Amino acid sequence: DAGVTQSPTHLIKTRGQHVTLRCSPISGHKSVSWYQQVLGQGPQFIFQYYEKEERGRGNFPDRFSARQFPNYSSELNVNALLLGDSALYLCASSLLFSSPDTQYFGPGTRLTVL
Amino acid sequence: EDKVVQSPLSLVVHEGDTVTLNCSYEVTNFRSLLWYKQEKKAPTFLFMLTSSGIEKKSGRLSSILDKKELSSILNITATQTGDSAIYLCAVEELGSSGSARQLTFGSGTQLTVLP
Numbered sequence: 001d002a003g004v005t006q007s008p009t010h011l012i013k014t015r016g017q018h019v020t021l022r023c024s025p026i027s028g029h030k031s032v033s034w035y036q037q038v039l040g041q042g043p044q045f046i047f048q049y050y051e052k053e054e055r056g057r058g059n060f061p062d063r064f065s066a067r068q069f070p071n072y073s074s075e076l077n078v079n080a081l082l083l084g085d086s087a088l089y090l091c092a093s094s095l096l097f098s099s100p101d102t103q104y105f106g107p108g109t110r111l112t113v114l
Numbered sequence: 115e116d117k118v119v120q121s122p123l124s125l126v127v128h129e130g131d132t133v134t135l136n137c138s139y140e141v142t143n144f145r146s147l148l149w150y151k152q153e154k155k156a157p158t159f160l161f162m163l164t165s166s167g168i169e170k171k172s173g174r175l176s177s178i179l180d181k182k183e184l185s186s187i188l189n190i191t192a193t194q195t196g197d198s199a200i201y202l203c204a205v206e207e208l209g210s211s212g213s214a215r216q217l218t219f220g221s222g223t224q225l226t227v228l229p
Contacts, residue, residue: 004156033217042118042202042219043157056216088155102148103217105156 002027004093004106012112013081021076021109025093031055032074033103034066035090043090049074078111086113117141118205120220128228131193135223137203138185147179147186148217150202157202160188193227200224 005024013019025032031050035043048056049068063079072093078085088110092103121136139147146164150157161170163179163186170177174191190197204217 035217035219040221042204042221043217045216045218048216058216090156102159102162104159105150108155 004091004104006091006106006109008109009107010110012114014114015081015083017081019078019081019111021089023074023091023106025072026104029093029095030072031094031096032068032072033092034074034076035092037088037090046076081113083113086111118203118218118220120203120223122223123221124224126226126228127193129194132189132191133193133225135188135201135225136185137187137220139205140184141205141207141218143208144205145208146206148204148206149177149188150204152200152202152222195227195229198225198227
């Protein structure tokens with residue numbers, strides 16, 4: 001079975017631009033979470049989606065938004081990019097919503113904002 | 115503010131050594147504690163510890179959860195160069211809306227194992 005996939009692998013943008021990152025969960029997984037990992041730090045929770053509804057949101061500005069599609073894939077959108085948005089963006093999928101399950105991470109998208 | 119603190123920040127050992135990595139947490143609605151290994155990009159799952167499962171072991175790796183002290187340790191015995199990675203501790207808690215799966219990560223411990 002394929003694991004969590006993310007696209008693109010790398011992305012370079014300039015300040016003020018908009019970016020869309022994509023994630024496909026493991027087949028059968030209905031929950032997708034997004035994390036931002038700045039160099040030297042652990043991942044920081046941005047959003048969780050389950051069955052196409054937002055179920056959790058971290059402490060990020062409204063420039064960050066996401067959605068989940070009927071096939072459970074997800075997009076993370078970031079508007080008005082800032083230099084500080086440069087990071088590795090990780091997507092993680094899990095089978096269930098509230099059971100003691102585990103999350104499986106994708107390889108991430110490395111975003112560089114110049 | 116909820117937080118997860120790992121120590122040490124970095125560690126350099128030689129093959130065959132035993133290492134202990136520490137994680138302490140302070141969260142409101144604790145559900146579980148997880149350990150991940152991050153070599154390049156995607157963190158890979160090692161262990162999940164809950165109130166009903168406070169000790170886990172897999173090969174040379176083992177982990178214990180101390181709910182009284184709000185901490186956990188990850189032990190690696192007979193280290194190998196392939197163990198070199200960042201080890202992340204994360205605490206799962208229930209969000210205010212009743213959501214689960216929200217992980218709060220520590221900054222990680224960078225382990226380097228020299229031949």
